[in-house]
Every structure is written in C-alpha cells, then in structure tokens.
Amino acid sequence: MRIFDPHIHMTSRTTDDYSAMAAAGVKAVVEPAFWLGQPRTCPGSFADYFDSLVGWEPYRAGQFGIRHYATIALNPKEANDLRLTPVLDMVPRYLAKENVVAVGEIGYDTMTPQEDTAFAAQLAMAMTAGLPALVHTPHRDKARGTARSLAVVAESGIGADLVVLDHLNEVTVRQVRDAGCWAGFSLYPETKMTPGRMVELLKKYGTERMLVNSAADWGRSDPLLTVRTAEAMLASGFTEAAVDQVFWGNPTEFFGRSGRLTPAIAGAADEAYAGNSITRGGR
Amino acid sequence: MxxxxxxxxxxxxxxxxxxxxxxxxxxxxxxxxxxxxxxxxxxxxxxxxxxxxxxxxxxxxxxxxxxxxxxxxxxxxxxxxxxxxxxxxxxxxxxxxxxxLRDALRSNDDRLVAAALGPYSDHLDQAAWRHGVLKCVFLGVPLARVHRLGERADAELAVMIGGLAAERDAAGRRLPPDAAALLRHLTAATTDDQPVTPAEG
Missing domain, CATH: 1.25.40 (Serine Threonine Protein Phosphatase 5, Tetratricopeptide repeat)
Known part of the structure; x- marks a missing residue:
C-alpha cells in the first residue's frame, strides 16, 4: 500500500511519526501553511514558518524517505489580524519555490471582510502562479461557509478542477461535488471525519476527485488515519485499485497540476492518470 | 498543455x-x-x-x-x-x-554544512572552520568534502576531535573512520613534529 497524505502538518509532529508513517507506506505528504495554535503577531514569524516549509521540514522528511511538499498562504483565521496583512505581499515569493504545489490554506474562518479580501487575493495569486488552491472550510457555520467559498471560487475564474475544498462532511460534500471542485476529508479522531463514515461517503459519491487526509497537527490527531481508512475500504469490499486511486492517484493528479511533483512521485501514478499533466512542466 | x-x-x-x-x-x-x-x-x-x-x-x-x-x-x-x-x-x-557560510554552518542540514566548507571556506577564520569540521564529524559528512582539510587541520582541531572521541568511547560508540584517521594523523604530527597529510575519504 502506498499513501500520499495530501494534508498533514508535519511541523507539529515528531520523528517517531515520520518513522511510523514510512513503515506504513506513506511516501509523500503535502503540508499546508496554517496557524500554529499560538497566534503570530508579526509578518516575520510567517517568513520563518514559510522558510521552514521549504527548508527544514522537507529535509527532515527526507531522512525517512518521505517526499515533502507544501502549500503557502496567509490562513483565514490570521487574515483577520491587520498586523499580518503584509504577509500577503510575501506569499508570491514562496509560490515560486520548488516544493510548493498549491496556494493554501485559504478560505473562511468566521467570514469577515478581511477574510474575503485575503481569500480573493490569494486565489488570484494561484492563477498567476499556475497553481491549484487548497480551501479550508470553516468549523462553525460550515454549510453556509462552504457555499460562500464556492461562490468566491467561481467568481475568481480559477478552474473548479484546480480547487479542493477541505474538511468536508456528510452535510457539505454534495455542493462541492456539484460545483466540480475536489472534495477533501480530514480524518480526525472523534471530530471531523472517521474512517467508517469516510468509507460510506466513498460508497455514495465514488472515488474520483476525492482527497482523504489525516490533517494531523498539534491537536488530538493521528497521522496513520489515512492507513486505517485504506484498510477500512478494503474490509468493506473496495478493490486495491480503488484504494490506490484515493490514496495515491488522486493526490498525484490534483497536486500534479502544479507541474512540480518530482518524476519519482508523479511517474509512479497509474497509467490511468498519466494524461493529466502530472509530469514536470506539464501545465 | x-x-x-x-x-x-x-x-x-x-x-x-x-x-x-x-x-x-x-x-x-x-x-x-x-x-x-x-x-x-x-x-x-x-x-x-x-x-x-x-x-x-x-x-x-x-x-x-x-x-x-x-x-x-x-x-x-x-x-x-x-x-x-x-x-x-x-x-x-x-x-x-x-x-x-556561518548561517549554513549553524544549520542542521548536512548538505548546507558540507557546502559551506567547500573552496570558499578559505574565507572563514580558523575558529569557525574548526567548528565546521567538527560538525561534519558529528553529522557524518565525509571529511573528503572539506576543502584544504590537510593544510588547515591543526593541533586545536585535534584536541576537539579527541574530545569527541573520548565522549564516543565512553558511550560505546566510535568516530567515523575518516575522522579517526585524521585524529591519528594530527596527533602523530603533533608528537613527531611531522607535516599533516590529508585524510583519506
């Protein structure tokens, strides 16, 4: 079994996690820039954080044979702190970096005007850089927040197939499927999504355009819930090929649209995905 | 496309x-x-x-x-x-x-540390250079990648590597072979007043 975790905050995890992930078949990860639990108060803190995502963390992952990619953005929650507005000016610089495969996490936290501005500005940056976008859906007022996010995405002009809306659930998945965006699900112990519920959603909506991640971070989370979900899929009758599509083919197809996955990762995708500009420079 | x-x-x-x-x-x-x-x-x-x-x-x-x-x-x-x-x-x-160079030597990325000790390390002062070499020994960077190692390695570096050797010995661990060889060369040179020859790598 090979796993590409399309959303995990490795900065918050230990080397024991990297060891366990590698042993379980995790070969690649995407680490989206997000908040760190403790609010930051100056743009320089973001520069150091972003530098870590394109410097130290890929090196750390490499010690365990795991390829580390990142997404860069000013996150919606901290977009509300006006001291941090200059971070938006720094983002394009990082979008040029070799291991940056999308803009994210962008989207809404509490749906304020400041969040509107940062969301739209960073979708425009994704289009300029030719990158996909990773959209966080809010924890509170999620259904309306998801609908509003889809409206902002549509208004921006970015292709729906270049956008994933993440942290979806039974209530919010339908509208994202209907809009043609990718659907992301974060497996979290007890809260966002469980392996059993995820399997039911895959039965109902199919395995295409579905991204399943652990979103493991500094909260109560488990970097191996991707593996547990893959096992639950097999136990409920999904084929090995279907599991590989969800946990390898789909992430390499979606993030491959950046044109920046290394051939060893992009080329390992099944032939079925080879036509989807997943090789270097294919966008 | x-x-x-x-x-x-x-x-x-x-x-x-x-x-x-x-x-x-x-x-x-x-x-x-x-x-x-x-x-x-x-x-x-x-x-x-x-x-x-x-x-x-x-x-x-x-x-x-x-x-x-x-x-x-x-x-x-x-x-x-x-x-x-x-x-x-x-x-x-x-x-x-x-x-x-000093920034790279502070990092824990062995690629950066090794690169900082390439030919441009001629511009590093001896104290910074010695610590860079010692860090290579720590991180397992082959000493063959250190520019002009044989010419610049001195008695003070021998003391530093010797200290590491003692710590490793106490822990039941060994120096990498290239570092052990360098230490032997340096201590022999100090003892016999012979020129230091480059370590093999």
Missing part, C-alpha cells in the same frame, strides 16, 4: 533568464527559484551560478546576494554556496558571503 505556448526551457530559458536579471535584478529571486523546474536536474546548480553572476553585475549586487540567500529554499541556498568560488567579485564579496 499546448507545447507551442510553453515557456522556453533548457539553454534558451537560461539565456533569457540571464538577460532578464541583467535588465532587472529584482527578478533574480523568482528566476533562481524557477530554475529548479525550467532546467534539467543536472543543470540547475550551474544555471543558478550563471544567474548569480549576473546579479553581481547589477547595482548593489553584493548586497542582493544576502537577500537571495535568506529568501532561498534549501536548494537555492545550497546552489548559492556552491556558486561562491565561481562568482566574480565586484568588491566586498567575501565580506558579504562569510555571514552566509
């Missing part, structure tokens, strides 16, 4: 990027980052050296170098360190580059 619309790649891309940097050195950061995908993997390091040389021909080129290093990802930092011995010095290059 459309090959006709694709940007030029390979040698054409590098020539255009170099001209772009000469026209507007503010574009250097983006172009140096983009070299990772626009050039074949074997040509990225050389291509970045070409672009950095163009930066040094611009106004305040030397000052720009520090910013490019600070804004670089690991690959860009590595390629900048490797390029240093090849770059033209418009005046003040060593003074600008030494803090970058």
């Amino acid at each position: 459309n090959p006709a619309a694709a940007p030029p790649s390979g040698p054409h891309w590098l020539a255009e990027a170099q001209a772009g940097v000469l026209r507007d050195p503010d574009t250097a950061g983006t172009l140096i980052a983009a070299a990772a995908r626009e050039l074949p993997p074997a040509g990225v390091t050389r291509g970045r050296a070409v672009l950095l040389a163009a930066v040094l021909r611009a106004d305040a080129g030397v000052a720009r170098l520090a910013t490019l290093y600070r804004h670089g990802d690991s690959g860009e930092k590595l390629d900048l360190l490797r390029a240093l011995p090849l770059l033209p010095d418009p005046g003040g290059l060593p003074a600008a580059a030494i803090p970058l």
Whole structure:
C-alpha cells in the first residue's frame, strides 16, 4: 500500500511519526501553511514558518524517505489580524519555490471582510502562479461557509478542477461535488471525519476527485488515519485499485497540476492518470 | 498543455533568464527559484551560478546576494554556496558571503554544512572552520568534502576531535573512520613534529 497524505502538518509532529508513517507506506505528504495554535503577531514569524516549509521540514522528511511538499498562504483565521496583512505581499515569493504545489490554506474562518479580501487575493495569486488552491472550510457555520467559498471560487475564474475544498462532511460534500471542485476529508479522531463514515461517503459519491487526509497537527490527531481508512475500504469490499486511486492517484493528479511533483512521485501514478499533466512542466 | 505556448526551457530559458536579471535584478529571486523546474536536474546548480553572476553585475549586487540567500529554499541556498568560488567579485564579496557560510554552518542540514566548507571556506577564520569540521564529524559528512582539510587541520582541531572521541568511547560508540584517521594523523604530527597529510575519504 502506498499513501500520499495530501494534508498533514508535519511541523507539529515528531520523528517517531515520520518513522511510523514510512513503515506504513506513506511516501509523500503535502503540508499546508496554517496557524500554529499560538497566534503570530508579526509578518516575520510567517517568513520563518514559510522558510521552514521549504527548508527544514522537507529535509527532515527526507531522512525517512518521505517526499515533502507544501502549500503557502496567509490562513483565514490570521487574515483577520491587520498586523499580518503584509504577509500577503510575501506569499508570491514562496509560490515560486520548488516544493510548493498549491496556494493554501485559504478560505473562511468566521467570514469577515478581511477574510474575503485575503481569500480573493490569494486565489488570484494561484492563477498567476499556475497553481491549484487548497480551501479550508470553516468549523462553525460550515454549510453556509462552504457555499460562500464556492461562490468566491467561481467568481475568481480559477478552474473548479484546480480547487479542493477541505474538511468536508456528510452535510457539505454534495455542493462541492456539484460545483466540480475536489472534495477533501480530514480524518480526525472523534471530530471531523472517521474512517467508517469516510468509507460510506466513498460508497455514495465514488472515488474520483476525492482527497482523504489525516490533517494531523498539534491537536488530538493521528497521522496513520489515512492507513486505517485504506484498510477500512478494503474490509468493506473496495478493490486495491480503488484504494490506490484515493490514496495515491488522486493526490498525484490534483497536486500534479502544479507541474512540480518530482518524476519519482508523479511517474509512479497509474497509467490511468498519466494524461493529466502530472509530469514536470506539464501545465 | 499546448507545447507551442510553453515557456522556453533548457539553454534558451537560461539565456533569457540571464538577460532578464541583467535588465532587472529584482527578478533574480523568482528566476533562481524557477530554475529548479525550467532546467534539467543536472543543470540547475550551474544555471543558478550563471544567474548569480549576473546579479553581481547589477547595482548593489553584493548586497542582493544576502537577500537571495535568506529568501532561498534549501536548494537555492545550497546552489548559492556552491556558486561562491565561481562568482566574480565586484568588491566586498567575501565580506558579504562569510555571514552566509556561518548561517549554513549553524544549520542542521548536512548538505548546507558540507557546502559551506567547500573552496570558499578559505574565507572563514580558523575558529569557525574548526567548528565546521567538527560538525561534519558529528553529522557524518565525509571529511573528503572539506576543502584544504590537510593544510588547515591543526593541533586545536585535534584536541576537539579527541574530545569527541573520548565522549564516543565512553558511550560505546566510535568516530567515523575518516575522522579517526585524521585524529591519528594530527596527533602523530603533533608528537613527531611531522607535516599533516590529508585524510583519506
């Protein structure tokens, strides 16, 4: 079994996690820039954080044979702190970096005007850089927040197939499927999504355009819930090929649209995905 | 998707990027980052050296170098360190580059540490250089990658490596063979007043 975790905050995890992930078949990860639990108060803190995502963390992952990619953005929650507005000016610089495969996490936290501005500005940056976008859906007022996010995405002009809306659930998945965006699900112990519920959603909506991640971070989370979900899929009758599509083919197809996955990762995708500009420079 | 619309790649891309940097050195950061995908993997390091040389021909080129290093990802930092011995010095290059070498030596990325001890390490003072070598021993970087090791290794370095050897010994661990060989050479030279020969690697 090979796993590409399309959303995990490795900065918050230990080397024991990297060891366990590698042993379980995790070969690649995407680490989206997000908040760190403790609010930051100056743009320089973001520069150091972003530098870590394109410097130290890929090196750390490499010690365990795991390829580390990142997404860069000013996150919606901290977009509300006006001291941090200059971070938006720094983002394009990082979008040029070799291991940056999308803009994210962008989207809404509490749906304020400041969040509107940062969301739209960073979708425009994704289009300029030719990158996909990773959209966080809010924890509170999620259904309306998801609908509003889809409206902002549509208004921006970015292709729906270049956008994933993440942290979806039974209530919010339908509208994202209907809009043609990718659907992301974060497996979290007890809260966002469980392996059993995820399997039911895959039965109902199919395995295409579905991204399943652990979103493991500094909260109560488990970097191996991707593996547990893959096992639950097999136990409920999904084929090995279907599991590989969800946990390898789909992430390499979606993030491959950046044109920046290394051939060893992009080329390992099944032939079925080879036509989807997943090789270097294919966008 | 459309090959006709694709940007030029390979040698054409590098020539255009170099001209772009000469026209507007503010574009250097983006172009140096983009070299990772626009050039074949074997040509990225050389291509970045070409672009950095163009930066040094611009106004305040030397000052720009520090910013490019600070804004670089690991690959860009590595390629900048490797390029240093090849770059033209418009005046003040060593003074600008030494803090970058020291920054790399503070990192825990063994690629950066090794690159900082390449040919440009001639500009590092002896104390910083010794600590760099000792860090290589710690991290397991082959000492063959240290520039002029045989000429610069001295009695003080022998004391430092000897201290590490004692700690490793107490823990039931050994020095890497190249470090042990260097230590033998250095202590023999100190004892017998013989010239130090380069360590094998």
